[in-house]
Amino acid sequence: MTAQRYVCPLREGGSLPGLVEADDLGTYVVKFTGAGQGRKVLVAEVLVGEIARHLGIPTPRLAVVDLPTAIARYEADEEVQDLLTASPGHNLGVDFLPGAFGYDGSRPPSAQDAGAILWLDAYTANVDRTWANPNLLVWHGRTWAIDHGAALWFHHSWPSRPPDVGRFVQQPFDGSKHVLAGVAEPLAATHGRLAGLLTDDVLRAVVAEVPDQWLETTHALPDLDAVRSAYLEHLGQRLARPDAWLGGAA
Numbered sequence: 001m002t003a004q005r006y007v008c009p010l011r012e013g014g015s016l017p018g019l020v021e022a023d024d025l026g027t028y029v030v031k032f033t034g035a036g037q038g039r040k041v042l043v044a045e046v047l048v049g050e051i052a053r054h055l056g057i058p059t060p061r062l063a064v065v066d067l068p069t070a071i072a073r074y075e076a077d078e079e080v081q082d083l084l085t086a087s088p089g090h091n092l093g094v095d096f097l098p099g100a101f102g103y104d105g106s107r108p109p110s111a112q113d114a115g116a117i118l119w120l121d122a123y124t125a126n127v128d129r130t131w132a133n134p135n136l137l138v139w140h141g142r143t144w145a146i147d148h149g150a151a152l153w154f155h156h157s158w159p160s161r162p163p164d165v166g167r168f169v170q171q172p173f174d175g176s177k178h179v180l181a182g183v184a185e186p187l188a189a190t191h192g193r194l195a196g197l198l199t200d201d202v203l204r205a206v207v208a209e210v211p212d213q214w215l216e217t218t219h220a221l222p223d224l225d226a227v228r229s230a231y232l233e234h235l236g237q238r239l240a241r242p243d244a245w246l247g248g249a250a
């Protein structure tokens with residue numbers, strides 16, 4: 001879909017996400033390719049957001065929002081105008097949840113729902129869900145997971161080094177600072193329930209969702225198929241080796 005109107009910036013967000021109306025009459029929190037964090041955080045958003053959806057974790061629908069170059073011209077704020085000008089084409093739209101509250105622990109999710117989010121974060125090495133920055137919204141009585149750009153950090157080394165699947169597979173996870181650590185069920189139970197949902201076909205479909213425009217080829221990953229295969233391998237192998245990350249998350 002295509003953006004029709006840039007409404008306002010969401011000042012809380014570090015990457016200056018903005019509220020945008022699109023031609024499907026939807027309102028989206030848009031994360032821009034031209035933001036300082038780069039396209040890889042958008043790749044992580046899609047991969048982890050879609051994995052969350054397959055696990056039954058409430059998470060806003062994601063969409064690709066096309067930004068026509070003309071939109072920047074009507075923007076008065078110079079910082080926002082620069083961001084829009086730097087972000088032509090495909091950007092990430094996150095379905096806006098109107099009236100959602102930031103998570104403060106006053107209405108915690110069930111032990112099973114909390115376990116699922118903690119398990120997701122351990123599996124995808126997402127350290128960005130602490131009390132300082134919960135990245136959870138409470139909406140319609142449930143706890144929704146947002147903001148997955150910091151997960152799957154392994155791709156940030158790809159331009160300088162070839163992929164190192166083994167390093168990511170063995171990366172431990174420290175769940176002690178996690179915002180849901182005190183609420184989640186014992187994670188062995190969560191693992192038993194969730195791991196089997198992420199079949200090879202599911203992970204392949206998730207990796208296929210990432211738009212070509214956001215994938216970066218490198219010397220070691222010379223075409224988009226190679227880049228997608230590298231993501232698939234990291235996700236598949238870490239799932240198969242929970243011994244490295246499940247214990248620390250518990």
Ligand SMILES: Nc1ncnc2c1ncn2[C@@H]1O[C@H](COP(=O)(O)OP(=O)(O)OP(=O)(O)O)[C@@H](O)[C@H]1O
Pocket residue numbers: 010012013014015016017029060094095096097098100102133135137146147149
């Ligand atoms: N889908 C949504 N519906 C309603 N509000 C949202 C949505 N997504 C984000 N927000 C609001 O915008 C804030 C910033 O979003 P988000 O955390 O995804 O951006 P970010 O730039 O990655 O932030 P940061 O790096 O500062 O954590 C959230 O804390 C939340 O208050």
Ligand SMILES: [Mg+2]
Pocket residue numbers: 013133135147
């Ligand atoms: Mg955030």
